[in-house]
Amino acid sequence: MRLKSGSTFVLSNHTEILEALVGLKDVRVLAFERRGPHVSLVIEQTPDEVFCPSCHTRAHVKERPVISYVDLPVYGSAMTLSWKKHRMRCVNSACSVGSWVLGDHRIAAKNCLLTTWAATWATRQVGGGRTVSEVAKELSCDWHTVNDAVATYGGALLEADRKRLSVTSAIGLDETSFVTRVGHAHPRYATTVCDVEHHQIIEILPWRNYVDVAACVNQQPQSWKERIVYGAFDMSPAYAAVYAVALPQAAQVVDPYHVISLANRALDAVRRRVQREQLGHRGRRDDPLYRVRRVLLMGEEKLDEHAAQRLRSLLELGDPDGEVAISYRIEERLRDFYRSRDPDEARTMLRELLKHCLSRAMPPEIQKLGQTIETWFDKVCNFHVARVSNGPTEALNNLIKRIKRVGFGFRNFANYRIRVLLYAGKPNWRVLGSSVVR
Numbered sequence: 001m002r003l004k005s006g007s008t009f010v011l012s013n014h015t016e017i018l019e020a021l022v023g024l025k026d027v028r029v030l031a032f033e034r035r036g037p038h039v040s041l042v043i044e045q046t047p048d049e050v051f052c053p054s055c056h057t058r059a060h061v062k063e064r065p066v067i068s069y070v071d072l073p074v075y076g077s078a079m080t081l082s083w084k085k086h087r088m089r090c091v092n093s094a095c096s097v098g099s100w101v102l103g104d105h106r107i108a109a110k111n112c113l114l115t116t117w118a119a120t121w122a123t124r125q126v127g128g129g130r131t132v133s134e135v136a137k138e139l140s141c142d143w144h145t146v147n148d149a150v151a152t153y154g155g156a157l158l159e160a161d162r163k164r165l166s167v168t169s170a171i172g173l174d175e176t177s178f179v180t181r182v183g184h185a186h187p188r189y190a191t192t193v194c195d196v197e198h199h200q201i202i203e204i205l206p207w208r209n210y211v212d213v214a215a216c217v218n219q220q221p222q223s224w225k226e227r228i229v230y231g232a233f234d235m236s237p238a239y240a241a242v243y244a245v246a247l248p249q250a251a252q253v254v255d256p257y258h259v260i261s262l263a264n265r266a267l268d269a270v271r272r273r274v275q276r277e278q279l280g281h282r283g284r285r286d287d288p289l290y291r292v293r294r295v296l297l298m299g300e301e302k303l304d305e306h307a308a309q310r311l312r313s314l315l316e317l318g319d320p321d322g323e324v325a326i327s328y329r330i331e332e333r334l335r336d337f338y339r340s341r342d343p344d345e346a347r348t349m350l351r352e353l354l355k356h357c358l359s360r361a362m363p364p365e366i367q368k369l370g371q372t373i374e375t376w377f378d379k380v381c382n383f384h385v386a387r388v389s390n391g392p393t394e395a396l397n398n399l400i401k402r403i404k405r406v407g408f409g410f411r412n413f414a415n416y417r418i419r420v421l422l423y424a425g426k427p428n429w430r431v432l433g434s435s436v437v438r
């Protein structure tokens with residue numbers, strides 16, 4: 001091996017390290033240069049005879065362009081891999097193929113400015129929750145270079161790792177917004193498809209309407225569709241229709257998380273109304289009902305004796321007709337319903353509770369809650385048979401929100417999908433090591 005002199009020093013006695021950096025037998029290291037903090041490794045490949053891809057005539061070397069790729073840092077220094085490539089040309093005058101540059105996916109994928117090692121590493125980092133800008137900073141390159149590499153390699157991993165799609169017997173459909181560009185008034189909505197059995201997001205669809213989501217579920221292999229026993233959702237009629245049409249054998253399960261948050265919203269609406277009626281204004285810091293707003297939304301079992309006593313006395317002050325107190329009780333009974341371990345007993349409990357909710361003596365907000373739950377009664381009760389919950393999807397949605405907060409929102413659905421699936425989809429990372437990204 002011959003080493004050319006770099007501008008400041010040559011590592012001529014470290015050829016083994018250099019070879020290990022590239023690790024490919026048919027690659028020659030031409031030089032190793034250091035300019036200030038920047039290290040550059042110059043390589044070339046020694047191709048065998050090359051033939052024209054079209055007419056199969058033996059091709060000639062036209063020129064030797066040097067293309068630079070961002071590589072993993074060496075000993076803390078940013079590193080560039082300068083690849084002295086071969087631009088070939090077809091010598092057959094009757095052939096329309098002009099010239100082409102030889103590539104090698106083991107060194108770098110086509111149109112990717114990161115080496116394969118750096119791109120694989122960056123994809124894992126971003127998949128683990130680091131931001132693209134952090135990774136770009138570590139590689140001393142710009143945001144787009146890393147983002148494009150993550151899209152290329154992450155996309156290839158998700159495409160190759162099909163197994164994660166086909167292990168579940170219970171899915172959940174959930175709506176998420178995905179564009180949070182600052183000042184952008186209209187977020188776009190996507191549907192998260194979750195494996196609620198193994199708590200991972202398996203796909204993200206760029207729609208939330210019945211027609212597109214149903215068409216997409218319907219396109220899945222028959223064996224996949226037959227395996228789905230439960231379909232969890234958030235009481236949206238669109239998703240109920242998707243299940244009814246595309247997965248008719250799956251039992252529909254309304255997610256407890258959504259029922260409890262609906263009850264929370266009803267309770268909060270009662271509290272705000274009573275407060276306005278009592279004091280003639282919106283909640284202020286010292287108003288009794290304003291002071292209990294957070295405690296009210298906690299389960300009773302989470303309150304210690306002091307907190308429970310405080311809640312009682314503040315309600316006495318701010319809630320003379322007991323409307324907030326009764327709404328709080330209703331929500332507690334709803335939690336009891338979910339705590340029950342016996343499907344029949346739970347069903348009776350919910351039936352009784354709805355009878356109370358729908359009574360005309362109840363605050364209107366609670367009557368409305370009762371009507372909604374009644375509409376979905378069987379599917380709400382199905383939780384006690386299925387014991388699956390979209391709750392994990394909610395947890396994963398929180399992760400999505402975290403990703404979205406970092407840097408800026410996703411303008412591009414494809415980027416959003418890849419980033420979320422790498423982060424919350426539990427892909428099999430070994431597949432990335434073994435798949436070929438060209």
Ligand SMILES: [Zn+2]
Nearest residue numbers: 052055090095
């Ligand atoms: Zn040719």
